Amino acid sequence: MKIGIVTDSTADIPADLAGRHGIEIVPALVNIGGVSYTDGVELSREDFYTRLPNLNPPPTTSSPSVGSFLERYEKLLRTGADFVVSIHPPIELSGIFNSARLAAEEFGQRVRVLDSGQLSLGLGFQVIQAAEAAAQGAILEEVTTLVESVRRRVRLAALLDTIEYVHRSGRVPWALAKIGTMFHLQPIIELRYGFVHRLGMARTRLQGIERLLDTLNSWGPLERLAVLHTNAESAARQLLEDVKSKVTVQPLLVNVTTAIGTHVGPNGLGFTAVPFQP
Secondary structure, three states: OOEEEEEEHHHOOOHHHHHHHOEEEEOOEEEEOOEEEEEOOOEOHHHHHHHHHHOOOOOEEEOOOHHHHHHHHHHHHHOOOOEEEEEEOOOOOOOHHHHHHHHHHHHHHHEEEEEOOOOHHHHHHHHHHHHHHHHOOOOHHHHHHHHHHHHHHOEEEEEOOOOHHHHHHOOOHHHHHOHHHHOOOEEEEEEEOOEEEEEEEEOOHHHHHHHHHHHHHHOOOEEEEEEEEOOOHHHHHHHHHHHHHHOOOOOEEEEOOHHHHHHHOOOOEEEEEEEOOO
């Protein structure tokens, strides 16, 4: 049995890793000044984050079209895949899942769309697990069971430089309610099962990073790890040095994709990790 794997650009899987595993990535869209840019293709992350604070009106994001997913599914099934597993961000935070689901309806049981409950490498690690299992000859149900195992365990926490961008997104109720009192603080957030939770607020960058490290330590022994940032590479590389001994494989270092960065802002830092099974 051959299983094709599809995701989208919010998974933040580096291009070389996606190529190695044969993962098909459908790009989201970022809209700036009435022009739509293909996430990760037509828009450099470095340039975007440099420009972001001065963009007026603020940029917005759009889901890939249903047709974009139809093309990928058709390609994989035409070139030998028996089934396709398509893994995407939570429906609470993005319309991408629904675009993929509508496209999958054209193929009956041959395309299975999964809600990851996550973003960035929280999603990406589920996709990588699926691709690795498929390459080793796993059948469809085995692949989906392994993805669900990662989904239950994966954790994502981040220190944002400001609450402004989360507030703009309109998708985080506590950010809307607390905007007046928290605007000058740096929120520490966690994403789990499609919902953004507030872990705390930091008055200084150093305080926030210390809280992030405490959070990572509380997750226990780790199977996979990624350090995430939004154009804060120097600080992210220092974090990478501080935490790389926590895993036996090299952690990933990722400048988060523009489709996510639009809603969290520049200069953010974070971790995604998959703890071992308890």
